[in-house]
Amino acid sequence: MQAPSVGGVLLPRGNGQTVRLSRGASLTDFAEKINANPASLVQVMLNLGEMVTATQSVSDSTLELLAGEMNYVLEIVSPEEEDRELLESFSIEFGEDEGGEEALVSRPPVVTVMGHVDHGKTRLLDAIRKTNVVAGEAGGITQHIGAYQVATEVNGEERAITFIDTPGHEAFTAMRARGAKSTDIAILVVAANDGVMPQTIEALNHAKAADVPIVVAVNKIDVEGADPTKVRGQLTEFGLVAEEYGGDTMFVDISAKQSLNIDSLLEAVVLTADASLDLRANPKQDAQGIAIEAHLDRGRGAVATVLVQRGTLRVGDTMVVGDAYGRVRALLDDSGASVEEAAPSTPVLVLGLTNVPGAGDNFLVVDEDRTARQIAEKRAARERNAAFARKGRRFSLENLDEALKAGEVQELNLIIKGDASGSVEALESALLQLDVGEEVDIRVLHRGVGAVTESDINLATGSDAIVIGFNVRAAGRATQMAEREGVDVRYYSVIYQAIEEIEAALKGMLKPEYEEVELGTAEIREIFRSSKLGNIAGVLVRSGEVRRNTKARLLRDGKVMAENLNIEGLRRFKDDVTEIREGYEGGINLGNYNDIKIDDVIATYEMREKPRG
Structure with missing residues (x-):
């Protein structure tokens, strides 16, 4: 069955068929799926009152409008699903361990340290790694994202733990926003003398939103006024109940400065991982994981800190990281030493990428350089299209x-x-x-x-x-x-x-919602004093138009000196007027407000109802 013709071209009717498109697709993409001419779809959109070009990325709602008009059912493919389909087209499975249960080997837990500023997060990592990173930081605030692996003994067995050293929970959540599940466990650092602070709660909420187990490190127990019991009580209000109070959260009292109970904290992390999580991966497949951080190094080019999640990454492997790709020239561990390979849960610095990927981008190893380039290019194109259509796709109160x-x-x-x-x-x-x-x-x-x-x-x-x-x-x-x-x-x-x-x-x-719309601006050139009306501003209208009985504000050197003023009088020469347009001179009376100077700017505006979109 055919739809009515547009410009002499018959358009196919969908009869309820499903069309699958990626976010940010164009009318040309739609036309390819239904075997139609893109120009005729542009005409259909015109008939529906929408001006859209054939190659422009359009929003989901525009695509749905078009699909509904032509009796198709539109299915928007999520970026994750699209990426999976892209990799499947190259016969690559991402996010899955190859082989059965027998191929899986236990891997170290990956831990992020979070908490309020100045509660000792960096000093704790410093104590754990026995190296001094605090000295190299501006103002004691972590300037970079790194990752480190340490060893601890639990029940007579040596166990490794990987720490992701983030500059706070912002980076942690930025990575989660990109769909990256980078962390297995969060350590929440709370100072025993300060207790729970606003950023402590913020960090806790970020960890809860990511659905990761939490171990609480009560730091600074050696400081005067330290009260670890108070911290336990405060955190109970936020759903973290200590084991000694009948809960399931491990609290460890430590002093990062004195290196007190650091081993107990590491043991608590391992025990929490063993109790709550099944941390296993196949080390024998092609490596996959995520980029923790990346930047452009003057001597080395694009470098990325990656966390291997499954498989083993080796020097010489061809890898794709988001929309970057390349052959691994070198791998460096957390101390800067060269290594030949990195097993699951091992963080390494990778050299050899074409460009800088984003934090949280997935990486995978492929067989050929050509495959890597094709995947990277398709990801880059998809990201560009999605960016064009991104605005308005999230929930707002309107939609x-x-x-x-x-x-x-x-x-x-x-x-x-x-x-x-x-x-x-x-x-x-x-x-x-x-x-x-x-x-x-x-x-x-x-x-x-x-x-x-x-x-x-x-x-x-x-x-x-x-x-x-x-x-x-x-x-x-x-x-x-x-x-x-x-x-x-x-x-x-x-x-x-x-x-x-x-x-x-x-x-x-x-x-209805109202928004402020600027009408015009006028620059004060002279000031006339009137015994009856007060100060009158002799102005030149610089932009738009100035109307009588509208709202105004007075600006001096770009700063707002007065708000909520009224344009009470408006004159051109000796005549009262209702408006003065751009380029013309006139006189403005601001009512009782007289604190005006030459070169001040009067900006006029009105409140208009904002269309709901």
Whole structure:
């Protein structure tokens, strides 16, 4: 059966057939799947009121609109599934150990150390490795990501443990957001004299979200005011109950500075791994794993620290890491010494890649250079396409109702940041008490005091969460990161407004949202004093237009000097006017506000309803 013709070309009807496309596909990709002319699909989209070119990456919703119009069922293939299919086309299985149970050999646990700044994470690693990395750090903050392997004796048997030394939980979660399961166990370092701090809770929430067992290292027990029992009590509130209190979390009291009980901590890690995890891998297959960190070295080119998860990586192997590939020129261990091979759970620095991969990218060894190049190129193309279509693919309050109806989401993940712990707790408590029916749960992944950070956006990216800022804003590059990743960040100054909006979103009836639109700017050239009207600004309109009765703010050297002003009077020569356009001069009266100077800028704006998308 044929669809009506578009431009004289008959289009195939789908009759409910399924079309599988990757995220960020173009109309040309769609046309290839259904054996149609891409130009005719462009015409169909025009008829539907959408201007789309044939080769442009389009969003999932646009593809669904087109598929629905032509009676096809669209299935968007996830990046992970697409990568698996790509590797299957080369007869490669990723993430699976080859051979049966008899081929598997036990491997060391991979551990990440997390905790509040200045609670002794680096000093602990320092004590474990018996080398001094603290001295080489700027301001005592870890500047790089490395990985180290150490040995400890448990029940008379020597056991190895691999430590990933991350600069905090941000990197840990950035890797998790890319689908990387890099860590088997997390050590949470808490200072016995400080107790649980905001970043401790943040680190704990990141570890819980990654679903890894936690061992607690209560550090600084040698310091005055140390109270390890208090730490155990505080962490009980967050679901970490010590074994001596009837729970299943191992707590070890240590002093990293004095190297006290370090062996007990390592033993606790091994025992936790043995009790909770089945850590085995096949060392005889082609190596697979993940990149922990990568950078461009002036003398060596692109270098990557990789963690081998299965198989054995050898010098001379051809490997693909994300969209980078190359033949392994050299392998270096954590002390910088050359090694010939790396077994499962062994971290090594790899030399010989074409470009710098990303943290969390998967790596695998293949037979031929040509295969490696083809896989890397296809991954790079897919990443580019997905980036074009990424915006808006995550859940926002606007599309939450549709996602609920479509069964895509059963819980709303939230990250709450505020100006004070009391208001954050009050907001969290009120949100968790919302009655929104049985089809959806509200889950607060993390709450904290302070600005919305890149770490929060990372956590939201990995967990499809919505970020709520209460009386706080985003810090650093968090805003750009949220826009790039399509994370919905909401700012509120009234607690009830936040509660109402989230309740409304869950019930599918969000109220209009308003945004500020700049109308024009005017530069003050002269100041006229009037006994009746106060100071009048003689201005030149630099951009847009200035209208009477609109809102304005006064800028001096780029800084906001006054907000919420009104353009009460507007004159051209001796005539009252309603507006002055760009390039014209005139007089502006700001009502009772008289603190104006020559070269100040008056910026006018209005609030307009924002279309919901």
